[in-house]
Amino acid sequence: MSGLLTVLEKMHAARTGYARPLRRFRHHHLVDEPLVIVPLKLAGEAAAPLGCAVGTDPDEPVLLTVPQPRNRDLQHAFFTDLAHVVLGYVAARQGETEEVVPRGGEPRLRYADAPQILVPNRPALDHLGLTGRLTRFQETEDDVPLLGRWLTFFADRAEYPGSSLALALTDLLTAQWATGQSDLEDANLAMLLAWICPPEGTTGAAAAQVAENPLDFPPAGPATDPDFDGLVLQPAVQGYDRAVDAGDPVAAARAEAKVREAVTSQLMPTWRLMWKGLRRLRELPEAAGCEQRWAADRDRFTRHVDRIAEGGPPQPRHDHAVAAAARLATLERAQSRFEAQQAVDDPFVLAELRTTGEAFGGTVVAGEPDRTEVTAKGRTVLRPRLTVRTEDPVRVDDDQAYVCPDRPKQNVRIREIAEDESGCLLVLDVVSGMGTVKKPVPIPEPGETVRYTRVPPQWGGQDFPAPEETPWTHGGPPPGSEEPQGAEQ
Amino acid sequence: MDSLNTRLAALRGGTSPVGFSARTIAGLNENPGCARRALLDASGADKDRIGARVGFPGRFGQSPFALARGRVFEEQIKANGAAQLLRLLREKLGLTIEEAAYLPLEDVGDNTGRELRARHTTAQLLRAAREGDDAGTLFDHPMLRLRVAGCTAYLEPDLVAFQVGGRFHVVEIKSFAVIDGQVDGEQVTAAARQAAVYVLALRELLADHGLDPETVSHEVLLVTPADFTNRPVVSLIDVRKQLAAVRRVLARMSRVETLLDALPEGVSFDLAPDDDGDPTRDPAELAAALHQIPARYRPGCRAHCELAAFCRDEARCADSLDVFGPAVGGMLGGVDTVCAALGLAEGTRAPAEDEAEIARALRHAETLRSGLG
């Protein structure tokens, strides 16, 4: 969301020097044991791995490094090691199952648990996607192609609004807090966290300035600091090359340790920030809607496990034009549902929507709880009506049903808007959850303060097509074309 | 013109001028409204060293790994008389490979001075254009010229291809990967901007000699590696939009005199280098000189301008909304500072006439905010 309320909180953050909360709840489920991955790649290459810190224990990351990232064999060794960690983690989530009986559908089993991958930022998620693309088609007997399929799965899920299977820490933090800096600076994990949890005795603003120095706070990746590349990494890698060329295994081992030390120096600060940010996020209460979204994630996870077990092929290369369009529509639906759910769950989000007129609130000034209407079929039904005075810039959408978070079962529609000298009067018809003429359910009474937001769209069977149906993509031109999309500005 | 050059040189002071490149010309486009950058670039001032001198060193290093990757890919494409490239172009443009020639323009005898090379390039390109013969020719490392703010900028496109149909195409070789036909949009845009500068320079060259500038195609050939390999692919990119933008910014640069006129007497960015070339200019004085020229900071500056840290600090000290980026400024249309925005929201500041609407919206938002507790 980026309405006036967010802007205002940014102003307040700038004035006070501390980040300001944008939400009362956390809207992404966090598991007890996420797999944190901090990947680094070699500059100038699409996806040549330089190293990564990975693991579930903040005190004991698995550190993987590649002494010569351009060497395909060394790359493969890295992927094998990474596969060991990632696939082991994924396998450990496939224990307990639960039975789900959908209304009118076949009962099915789904895992009670699911994996959760946490990376520093969006580019890191993209990098996992590229790594998945690079490895899933490899024709090796080991686990590397399988790693590719899982990484592709995670990168794909990361694009679904509301999914918590693969998350970027900067996304989670910026959803939760407003800082006094720009979005570009918020994308820098060290600067962002500095605003949110500054060291004792300094303001967030001051801490962020300090955190901008890449010497003390190496970039969170996947790209490394160019100065580090030139001054530290390049000499180390060249040393390794020389030792290998000279056929000197002792020197090669020493040189390899040097590269490892260099890369580790860039990984560890970010690794620590990851856990610091995670700790902070865990302190926040989880929103009610998380449970249902996480269940959908577990469903998706279960289906992917099944697909692999059945010997299905890896996710295809291209999105077909039709599938890509369908996928886009699905993502938009997921986005709008996620937003609507957050507004129901979280007063901050609802308030933000009131600034744009998508939600509204005010005081009930009149009510007709006994009002009835005669339907086209001649039946008399209860249609209570209430009038609400609001100062919100309400955008009227006739087809839209609204709900008050305090009365989740009762939906209303806007019947009429009338302006008067002190704001506007909304005439609302209660269209569901009002009970019957004989057994009416109470509606808000005059004098009561009410808030209404859009009713979240229902979950539909086709809402979350599997990645193999609409595979991972960065979004681009239709398949078959060899060229990148035209360079429109 | 000369008086303009003298005035610009005086602004720069005793340092030797930093020339324009396609990248810096394209960079002007990133923030065309910034007078500070326009004047500094027009005068050939060294923004990098100026930034460092006033206490805000920029970080514009490129990784040696990225540079090496670019070099290796270009060498590979151009090896054996650009064999790989010719094959690709034949497919894309319909060149007949037997006829296509490869003409390196790097050296002119022993002398590789820029002006001499530019003249040599001009002669070769004009001959090709006039003969209009069917043979495709690849001109490697041509040296083109473009007038920017009354000065000559020397530009070196990767390649210029001359096609069978009598049209010139600029070829850009970039080492970022195209994966499954998809590529990072930002990188393509940057490449397109640079290529547009070359197209313009080529067109001017032809027009100056009475030839049809439209012979130079607005479709640029982008050569990139595909799918984690070194296999090159060619894409056609339409740069008309970027061409228009470059023209606009050059037109603005040609009016740099108006910007100069607006400057108070005696403003100079002289670094006053000593015998070793180290700057001796008083940093506070230099910073004061910079403050005299209006800037228009935006967070994106840090990707293309060496003064970004300086300008951000200036914007912060002025409590300016610019530090948040143009989107926030746009939403608060007309309100310039954090203090003013909060004043309107909290009702401690009376809105000006044109602020009535945004003031109402801000007060409404602030009421909602305080209602949340």
Ligand code: SF4
């Ligand atoms: S950094 Fe400053 S001088 Fe450079 S373009 Fe931005 S505002 Fe202008």
